[in-house]
Amino acid sequence: MNYFLPRLNQKGIFMDNQLGGIGTRGPGERKLEYDRRRLRDKIAQLNVELEKIKTRRKTQRIQRKKDTLRPLYSVALVGYTNAGKSTLLNKLSSTGTLTAKHGAEVYADDKLFATLDPSTRRIQLESGKELLVTDTVGFINKLPHQLVASFRSTLEEILEASVLLHVIDASNPDLALHEKVVELTLSELGASEIPLIKVYNKTDLVHANQLACLNDGRNSFFISAKTGGGVDKLLDKIDKVLYTQKKTGFISIEYNQPKLTDYVFSNSKVLSKTYKEKYIRLKIEAEKPVWNNIQKRLKNPGGAG
Numbered sequence: 001m002n003y004f005l006p007r008l009n010q011k012g013i014f015m016d017n018q019l020g021g022i023g024t025r026g027p028g029e030r031k032l033e034y035d036r037r038r039l040r041d042k043i044a045q046l047n048v049e050l051e052k053i054k055t056r057r058k059t060q061r062i063q064r065k066k067d068t069l070r071p072l073y074s075v076a077l078v079g080y081t082n083a084g085k086s087t088l089l090n091k092l093s094s095t096g097t098l099t100a101k102h103g104a105e106v107y108a109d110d111k112l113f114a115t116l117d118p119s120t121r122r123i124q125l126e127s128g129k130e131l132l133v134t135d136t137v138g139f140i141n142k143l144p145h146q147l148v149a150s151f152r153s154t155l156e157e158i159l160e161a162s163v164l165l166h167v168i169d170a171s172n173p174d175l176a177l178h179e180k181v182v183e184l185t186l187s188e189l190g191a192s193e194i195p196l197i198k199v200y201n202k203t204d205l206v207h208a209n210q211l212a213c214l215n216d217g218r219n220s221f222f223i224s225a226k227t228g229g230g231v232d233k234l235l236d237k238i239d240k241v242l243y244t245q246k247k248t249g250f251i252s253i254e255y256n257q258p259k260l261t262d263y264v265f266s267n268s269k270v271l272s273k274t275y276k277e278k279y280i281r282l283k284i285e286a287e288k289p290v291w292n293n294i295q296k297r298l299k300n301p302g303g304a305g
Helices: 031-066 085-094 145-159 175-189 208-214 231-243 258-267 288-297
Strands: 072-079 119-124 130-135 163-169 196-201 220-222 246-254 269-275 279-287
Touching (some): 085 196, 145 175, 163 175, 163 231, 208 220, 258 279
Parallel strands (some): 072 163
Antiparallel strands (some): 119 130
């Protein structure tokens, strides 16, 4: 509608002035002006709905994190449309190395934009780490800026992710272009700094020699979400990437926060401790979700060195 608004043209005699209101024979509103006003009203209404979606998604993210006492990592599946993200999410939710926590299978089909609404599944790695894996809307080439803004409420799940899985259709002849489009879109969304793993999907449709040309080393994995080939190695890589996301620092916990003290000792490695008059000073090493959770619970987060 934003695209169409400035392109409304006067066409034919039916675009002449309408009669004015009661008691006047003035020119009234032109049909063109009327159409533009209707479009602007509709655009305003859609913007309000987008804000409601944004608020609802934020509430859902917060609630998911509250539903567990264990540290939760989030993994977002990103990629060009029809790359196989939904099929991969279904495979992760059903494979023997993971335990699906809730949710039915995500709709997956061989067509553009089969996914328009993000779906999240909670799964567990063999190491015990729990993940929230989210399937996001696919990207397309030359996506208009207005549409990027509209998709932003859907794509905000990406910005919350600990790791991004860039799912690429290895059988598509335009995969190089698709990779570039996804990288540019992630940059535009402000997600360039999030750790990213390239996942070449649909390898069961590609010759081994072609796959060898795509291999760039450590952060590229070749899988078939349909058959499950290569998924175990991908999960091991995700576990290793998450293991490196640890933070070390000092925190000060007041003595009237015994639950927080128990949480810190149970979920992090305490490197040193010093007892003060009103608080205990700890140097800890913790995984990123645990560290963030501790910072939220501290009465004086600014006091943490």
